[in-house]
Amino acid sequence: MSTSLRARSGSARATFFTAYSAVALAQITNALPGALNGTFAAEFHTSGAGLTWIAGIFMIGVVVFELSWGLLGDLFGRKKLLYVGAGLSIAGSVLAGLAPTTGVMITAQAIGGIGAGILFPISLSMIAAITPDHRARARVIATWAGFLSLGAVISPVLSGLTSQLFTVPGAGAGDPNVFSGWRVAYFIAAAIALGVMVSATRAQDSAAPEGRRLDLPGQATLALGLIAALYATVRAVDAGFGAWDVITGYLAGGILLILFVVVESRTEQPLIHLSLFRNRAYSITGIVAVTGMFAFLAVCYSTSVAVGGLALAETWKVGVLFVFIQGPAFVFIPVVGWLIHHVAPRWVLTSGFALMAVSGYWLSTFPLGTPEAFGGTPWTAFMLPLLLLGIGFALTVGSITAVAINTVDEHHIGMASATTNLLRDLGFALGPVLGSVIAFGIGATAFAAPLAGILTGAGLTPAAVEGLSNVPPLAFLSGWSDVVGTFSGSALSGGAPAEAVDGMVRSLTGVQPQIQGAAGSSLGRGFQAVYLTAGIAATVSAFLTLFITSASTSAPGTAADAADAADESAEAKAGL
Template sequence: MSQATPTDTGGIHAPRAGARAWFALVVLMLPVLLVSVDNTVLSFALPEIAVALAPSGAEQLWIIDAYPLVLAGLLVTMGTLGDRFGRRRMLLIGATGFAAVSALAAFAPTAGLLIVARVLLGFFGAMLMPSTLSLLRSIFLNRDQRRMAIAVWASAFSAGSALGPIVGGFLLEHFAWGSVFLIAVPVLIPLLIAAPLLVPESRDPSPGRIDPISILLSMAAMIPVVYAIKSFAVDGPTFLAAGWALLGIVMGTLFVRRQLRAQTPMLDMALFRRGSFSGAILVNLLSVVALVGFLYFVPQHLQLVLGMSPMTAGLALVPGMLAVIVAGLTIVPISRRFPPHVVVPAALVFSVVGYILVAFTTEGHGALPLIIAFVVLGIGIGAAETISNELILSNAPAAKAGAASAVSETAYELGAVLGTAVLGGIITAFYRGALVIPDAVPAEAAHAARETLAGAFTTAQQLPEAVGSALWDAAASAFESGVTVTSLIGAGLVVAAGVIAAVTLRTPASR
């Protein structure tokens, strides 16, 4: 990793950035921190939103899903527009819109208007994320400095994920549900003031013409795929989910064919022929799947099985998030001495060990084994994410940094959706299959208990003590058996990421 790639205009001998660049990095961390907090904080407010706005089941689902669907569908488009019109400009427009819509969402009087606000948040959020990462490419030309900057950038994601449950728990204990949206305003106002002073503008000097058809095809490819994954997670395999997935694949194929034929494509498909680019994206994707899948079932275990409050459960996850941050920063000097095809698989060994610890120490051992397992898993994920993001940027021409960053962000969003859908779906299926309902439980209560662990918890509290206790013991046991199987599958995904890294990250030109 110490040598610049052929498409990397900055290398180890490029000019080193000064203090102003590092202050600019602090400014660019603000939207990253905000978006990662938003990923986890809304789930804490959903019960209060349901009471206040009385949404239907479909509306409640759309309150959650509208944001990531729009965000994922527009990331590549917004990254490309940033390359053309200016990445700082897109960042400022996105921050202004995100802050304004967040203030409106906090006081939405109906579920329908809240869904509209979530759609607009996805629209403006898609401007924020590719801009932050691509601006690092133009601010830090020296590759060693850029590695450290990307490590700090990735750490902001981890810090936000850790802060989400804590911030959400605190706000909802003291304020109304709208407070989880209002936190965007004090975070983004400093960005709007400082970015014009500290962050230089950058854009593609030869952007070519805007291609509306490619923009529509990219959205028509991403949105159906993400929706199909979410539909599978909620309803299982259905013809509707398969139809959406097929539509996304068809639109994606048309998008790729159009890019291959265009003189100035919206997204340069030749990048994917470079092993260190496509391999880094796959490592990024699988690492996020493993991390988000872990964060799906472990909080349920901490809160429902072990009886922790949401805020205490959030605090229990902080050591693991700190491990992600520390590993991301520590891997930078190590990556100067060892190539990525060695460093990334070695780091991911820690994550495999973490998942194995979860598989064999969860049942009957309290919270400590889970905390230790998350620390070990976080070491591997933090290191792999830093190196993969740096490789994605370094293998793309500086003029196309926005589009490359958008691909990285899209992998992150897809990984987050897949982590919940695949690993979450697996644990739910094993839970339902392993749950043995006591004979004394009424049919309606049994149905609610089979749906989710939370449903079993609520149902058990409403039944007579002896029957409720028997039902809860059966539900907790079934859930823990699902955790074991899901953890082993998660370990397998991390092993796959390590193998991909070992094969594809050997040389920039590897296929």
């Protein structure tokens, strides 16, 4: 059977249009929560772990199956997989637009993440399959990357505009009778996904089943291992690392990932060739793919929560900040392409990580946790450091793959690119997950003493102080009424007289401003620590790339070499 089968009917133009629209859609749905975390905290009264799941589970859906979707497209036809991906994007977006609770929103994000995880490689493989010439293929791949970047720019603008234009004026956050404008952004994403499905009916199909076989044991152990480990980390945000389910999650994840290594070392067609990591230069590239992209997403997530959730900035302002982050990746496409052609990619990579490090260190000096109206850091102060982050990301996100494929033998280029993509996306997933562990852990520790002092000074009993000391600081900010209701209900069920409970509730309400101020400043210290950690991670990444000494990365490549490298990278990601 031929390695590339095309349907007799179908338009090449429709195929390109469908693929470019699909990757833009996938990135729009991926980036939508970035500007909305503060809104989610206010509307859903969610915990720190809830925000982490909303932000992180989308990328988990992309990462855990990333190496298999391209192969399934090869086996069963890429257009069929694109229909599935677009259909899941519709389902996830509609469910997110209707979500009444954190749990439903998390489910919607998981569905949307799996859909996007299909669309990313399948859209690329569809256009690569109908572009046999290497130079032409390199051009369409660059265009595909441009539409991916365009989706990242559209998303924060879309969330900001819809929140500003469609939210009912004067409504309180979390009011069930209010239609929140951010939901319109998800309905628009669903409409775009429907358009992709309609466009795909005229697109050409392709497949490459010869010699292809799905590594089910490897896929299962990798997916379950990553999910277990990431679940344990997210659960630790609220429960702490000593909780039994956190320990169990880490143990299960560790065992499954060890089994994955065993399986991959014995199978003839592994998801990942472990021999790649015997190459020191490639191993370094793999490490910085994780640490560098962790730094990027940790800053993005921290900015969303710190500016939108703690400083209470309007959603459109957070959207503008995310344009400063995502915009350079789109605007600098020709610049980065020229640099990779004329400058050794590892130097481009090092420079990008250095800019990201400066951004992280700079942001860590900002006082956080206080609304601008009460003397907090103005939202406009974030623009310049976030622009540096965006430029650094533009320089690194493509250069990581370029450096990786230049550090291995020619016959390993495809697998090296695919594995690097997986590691890079794992770094994306870890950004909000580890960022939350750091921010909410430090925030809770810093909040304990001030909270106890405020409650004791307000005349609450020691038992009441002890009970409220277990409430995380974010709950006092995003769900005050829930905290008070739970406290009074618990006190009444414990046998406290109704009059005494009413008195404590009045005392608690009287010190609400002090408690919320302490909660905000405590969480602000936590997010300062995340920024600092991101700066350190980016610094380590920049330093490590200096030790990539492969001859092919020490000097600029020719235009033909760059075209071939881009071609191989696309084929690996697409599963060709």
